[in-house]
Amino acid sequence: MEMRPFGRLTPVETARRRLLAAARPLRRTELLSVEFAFDRVAAASIRAPFPVPTFARTTWDGYALRSADTRGARRTSPSTLRVVGEVFAEQAFPGRVGPGEAVAIATGGAIPRGADAVVIFEEVDIDGREVRVKRPVKAGERIDRPGHDFPRGEILVHEGEELTATALGTIAACGVPKVSVYAQPTVAILPNGNELLAPGSRPGPGRIFESNNATLSAVVRAAGGLPRPEPPLPDDPDRIERALRVALETADVVLATGGSSVGERDHLPRILPRLGTLLFHGIAVRAGKPTLAVRAGSKLVVGLPGHPTSCLVNMYWLVIPALRKIAHRPGPGWTEGWAVLGSDAVAPTPGLATVVPLRFERGRAYTTYRGSSVITSLAGATAFAMLPPGRRVVRAGERIRVYHLDPPLGPVIRDAVA
Amino acid sequence: MEMRPFGRLTPVETARRRLLAAARPLRRTELLSVEFAFDRVAAASIRAPFPVPTFARTTWDGYALRSADTRGARRTSPSTLRVVGEVFAEQAFPGRVGPGEAVAIATGGAIPRGADAVVIFEEVDIDGREVRVKRPVKAGERIDRPGHDFPRGEILVHEGEELTATALGTIAACGVPKVSVYAQPTVAILPNGNELLAPGSRPGPGRIFESNNATLSAVVRAAGGLPRPEPPLPDDPDRIERALRVALETADVVLATGGSSVGERDHLPRILPRLGTLLFHGIAVRAGKPTLAVRAGSKLVVGLPGHPTSCLVNMYWLVIPALRKIAHRPGPGWTEGWAVLGSDAVAPTPGLATVVPLRFERGRAYTTYRGSSVITSLAGATAFAMLPPGRRVVRAGERIRVYHLDPPLGPVIRDAVA
Numbered sequence: 123m124e125m126r127p128f129g130r131l132t133p134v135e136t137a138r139r140r141l142l143a144a145a146r147p148l149r150r151t152e153l154l155s156v157e158f159a160f161d162r163v164a165a166a167s168i169r170a171p172f173p174v175p176t177f178a179r180t181t182w183d184g185y186a187l188r189s190a191d192t193r194g195a196r197r198t199s200p201s202t203l204r205v206v207g208e209v210f211a212e213q214a215f216p217g218r219v220g221p222g223e224a225v226a227i228a229t230g231g232a233i234p235r236g237a238d239a240v241v242i243f244e245e246v247d248i249d250g251r252e253v254r255v256k257r258p259v260k261a262g263e264r265i266d267r268p269g270h271d272f273p274r275g276e277i278l279v280h281e282g283e284e285l286t287a288t289a290l291g292t293i294a295a296c297g298v299p300k301v302s303v304y305a306q307p308t309v310a311i312l313p314n315g316n317e318l319l320a321p322g323s324r325p326g327p328g329r330i331f332e333s334n335n336a337t338l339s340a341v342v343r344a345a346g347g348l349p350r351p352e353p354p355l356p357d358d359p360d361r362i363e364r365a366l367r368v369a370l371e372t373a374d375v376v377l378a379t380g381g382s383s384v385g386e387r388d389h390l391p392r393i394l395p396r397l398g399t400l401l402f403h404g405i406a407v408r409a410g411k412p413t414l415a416v417r418a419g420s421k422l423v424v425g426l427p428g429h430p431t432s433c434l435v436n437m438y439w440l441v442i443p444a445l446r447k448i449a450h451r452p453g454p455g456w457t458e459g460w461a462v463l464g465s466d467a468v469a470p471t472p473g474l475a476t477v478v479p480l481r482f483e484r485g486r487a488y489t490t491y492r493g494s495s496v497i498t499s500l501a502g503a504t505a506f507a508m509l510p511p512g513r514r515v516v517r518a519g520e521r522i523r524v525y526h527l528d529p530p531l532g533p534v535i536r537d538a539v540a
Numbered sequence: 541m542e543m544r545p546f547g548r549l550t551p552v553e554t555a556r557r558r559l560l561a562a563a564r565p566l567r568r569t570e571l572l573s574v575e576f577a578f579d580r581v582a583a584a585s586i587r588a589p590f591p592v593p594t595f596a597r598t599t600w601d602g603y604a605l606r607s608a609d610t611r612g613a614r615r616t617s618p619s620t621l622r623v624v625g626e627v628f629a630e631q632a633f634p635g636r637v638g639p640g641e642a643v644a645i646a647t648g649g650a651i652p653r654g655a656d657a658v659v660i661f662e663e664v665d666i667d668g669r670e671v672r673v674k675r676p677v678k679a680g681e682r683i684d685r686p687g688h689d690f691p692r693g694e695i696l697v698h699e700g701e702e703l704t705a706t707a708l709g710t711i712a713a714c715g716v717p718k719v720s721v722y723a724q725p726t727v728a729i730l731p732n733g734n735e736l737l738a739p740g741s742r743p744g745p746g747r748i749f750e751s752n753n754a755t756l757s758a759v760v761r762a763a764g765g766l767p768r769p770e771p772p773l774p775d776d777p778d779r780i781e782r783a784l785r786v787a788l789e790t791a792d793v794v795l796a797t798g799g800s801s802v803g804e805r806d807h808l809p810r811i812l813p814r815l816g817t818l819l820f821h822g823i824a825v826r827a828g829k830p831t832l833a834v835r836a837g838s839k840l841v842v843g844l845p846g847h848p849t850s851c852l853v854n855m856y857w858l859v860i861p862a863l864r865k866i867a868h869r870p871g872p873g874w875t876e877g878w879a880v881l882g883s884d885a886v887a888p889t890p891g892l893a894t895v896v897p898l899r900f901e902r903g904r905a906y907t908t909y910r911g912s913s914v915i916t917s918l919a920g921a922t923a924f925a926m927l928p929p930g931r932r933v934v935r936a937g938e939r940i941r942v943y944h945l946d947p948p949l950g951p952v953i954r955d956a957v958a
Contacts, residue, residue: 211735287758294751299739317629321717327632333712340705
């Protein structure tokens with residue numbers, strides 16, 4: 123059983139920065155209807171082609187009138203106006219409001235020519251075709267001028283902005299039917315290893331079910347990418363290389379899981395450098411040392427460890443920040459904070475930084491780690507800590523830097539269901 | 541211009557509770573591959589059909605041996621074992637490890653019969669087909685027993701749980717290929733009003749672009765529903781009723797926007813009670829008084845105000861909690877908290893509860909409200925307050941109850957781009 127030792131291990135933060143620097147934001151775009159662009163990233167700034175509203179309007183039910191006609195009006199000596207027509211929201215009043223005249227107007231109606239103010243129904247006395255206004259109405263009262271909501275030419279959405287409900291409503295409100303958004307990066311996932319069984323198979327000694335496709339697909343989706351999970355490949359270097367080359371042609375990012383260490387069955391360290399420029403192989407971290415990455419043109423190929431926890435933890439720490447950059451998403455996919463440890467179960471390996479998955483209980487953080495091969499090492503974890511190399515034990519009660527995952531790996535609130 | 545006054549207004553909290561009580565969680569399910577079930581809701585609990593691992597294995601590279609053979613081993617008098625074979629991850633060792641024998645074993649390999657411990661490469665001296673073990677190895681050392689990750693029969697996912705990356709990884713790790721999830725509720729959106737222009741049309745006096753389709757589609761998606769926006773309908777009661785009845789047959793929730801007040805063009809208050817049981821019409825809130833809802837069998841029909849801000853605010857406060865219940869999602873779609881007001885711009889209407897959209901700046905909350913017809917009233921808002929009726933002014937510096945929206949209406953961090 124041949125083993126080649128790792129060369130000098132790359133510090134985990136160096137590896138993260140190298141991968142991030144090598145990531146190229148996608149330039150491919152898609153044109154989507156505003157109704158279907160939620161949570162996508164605008165590929166161009168959008169300026170208002172019209173002011174909104176496009177016309178002077180009222181947002182009340184009442185009477186449009188000439189304010190001069192109400193000068194000096196009082197409860198005891200009201201101004202009496204003749205109602206000469208009515209305006210519903212969609213209509214332009216065909217005539218002009220003359221002296222002594224008023225036009226009934228509904229919410230959203232365009233102010234008729236001649237009128238310069240609106241008085242609401244509740245403030246007048248109505249008597250057949252006449253209304254009595256009992257106070258002076260100011261010019262402009264109850265009227266929204268064109269551009270009151272926003273003027274023509276205003277930037278409604280900036281390039282790179284994630285499209286929220288109100289951003290999309292604002293675009294729609296000035297009649298823009300479609301919005302150009304950045305394409306979502308496609309991420310091919312190629313598990314490899316003779317021991318891997320596809321879901322649904324019968325297990326046997328030495329054979330394990332492939333599960334990295336499921337976890338990686340989920341976090342790719344959460345980071346704004348489109349996962350393309352593929353069936354497990356056997357430990358055949360030619361087949362693996364062929365599959366990686368096909369994936370590189372059709373996907374923006376290629377992830378291979380397993381076969382990334384230094385054993386004789388670990389083919390990725392020989393194959394990946396033939397696909398591009400090696401960024402690192404072997405990182406000074408527990409769990410997840412056997413990780414490597416190359417830049418191939420504008421694309422990235424990452425070999426992740428096969429162990430479920432090592433794989434997912436490195437995906438979060440190394441790959442997701444790069445993938446978010448490719449997808450034009452802000453931030454690394456986590457939020458930094460501080461937490462107090464609830465127990466001192468943590469004993470890092472000398473010389474390696476240590477990833478500690480954490481769950482929170484009554485405001486304190488507890489490790490969920492049970493070993494790198496154990497998927498339940500991450501059950502309930504909503505954050506992780508990255509302890510620097512050389513540190514040995516962190517005691518209960520100590521304050522440590524933590525990274526809250528968004529979305530969390532596990533449920534924030536566990537059901538109490540038995 | 542005929543107006544029928546509202547009857548007694550329903551308090552906003554009563555309206556919210558009535559709609560929530562009338563909502564029926566969907567029973568329809570879908571069967572999805574684990575790779576494509578992220579963020580969906582499990583429709584049934586899933587128990588592990590196998591223990592994981594299914595066999596005793598090691599997670600190290602080393603030698604499987606009989607611990608009894610190393611009893612009394614020391615650096616100065618090591619136990620010498622004969623290497624009789626090797627085990628890669630996917631293989632079962634065909635023979636049995638006898639006394640004085642060892643088998644080379646790779647990470648993930650099944651422990652051969654006869655062996656009861658593993659010693660790692662780094663701890664032995666290797667000399668051709670012999671290894672020298674320099675300390676006693678304990679029975680069980682470096683071995684994960686079957687079920688170490690989780691035992692057979694363990695509940696991996698509970699009915700009603702939102703499927704995270706690790707939940708899906710855990711399911712996949714025991715070979716379950718597909719997961720039953722609740723269907724996403726379909727939500728038909730029917731804007732109505734003669735004044736509404738479809739996006740892309742030319743504007744004119746009195747005509748406004750329909751924008752509620754864009755905002756409601758976004759928040760429906762965020763709540764786990766599938767929006768089905770439809771083109772604007774004119775103020776024709778027969779066409780509106782026909783469209784609502786068709787929508788009711790094919791969607792789980794029907795939203796109509798506009799035409800929900802008491803004017804002669806407001807047809808929804810006459811149509812909706814013919815479709816089901818009226819839950820309320822007219823709620824004691826500013827903005828958004830003209831809102832009504834009926835229960836039609838197991839479905840809901842809600843008439844929302846046409847004004848963009850009134851529409852979206854009532855969608856959040858009244859409809860989203862009900863929609864999340866239908867979609868089996870936990871919580872109302874917001875998180876309660878406290879905030880200190882940064883300015884006292886807020887002056888609620890007597891007799892009506894007041895919705896105040898809020899943005900945060902240096903830890904203080906500021907209203908973004910500029911009127912119910914103004915879509916930019918919600919720009920940058922990430923939370924809202926619901927001030928009780930009767931309250932008149934809230935001063936800067938006062939602490940108020942707020943509801944943080946998830947996801948926020950506007951961007952949390954505004955770009956500084958000019």
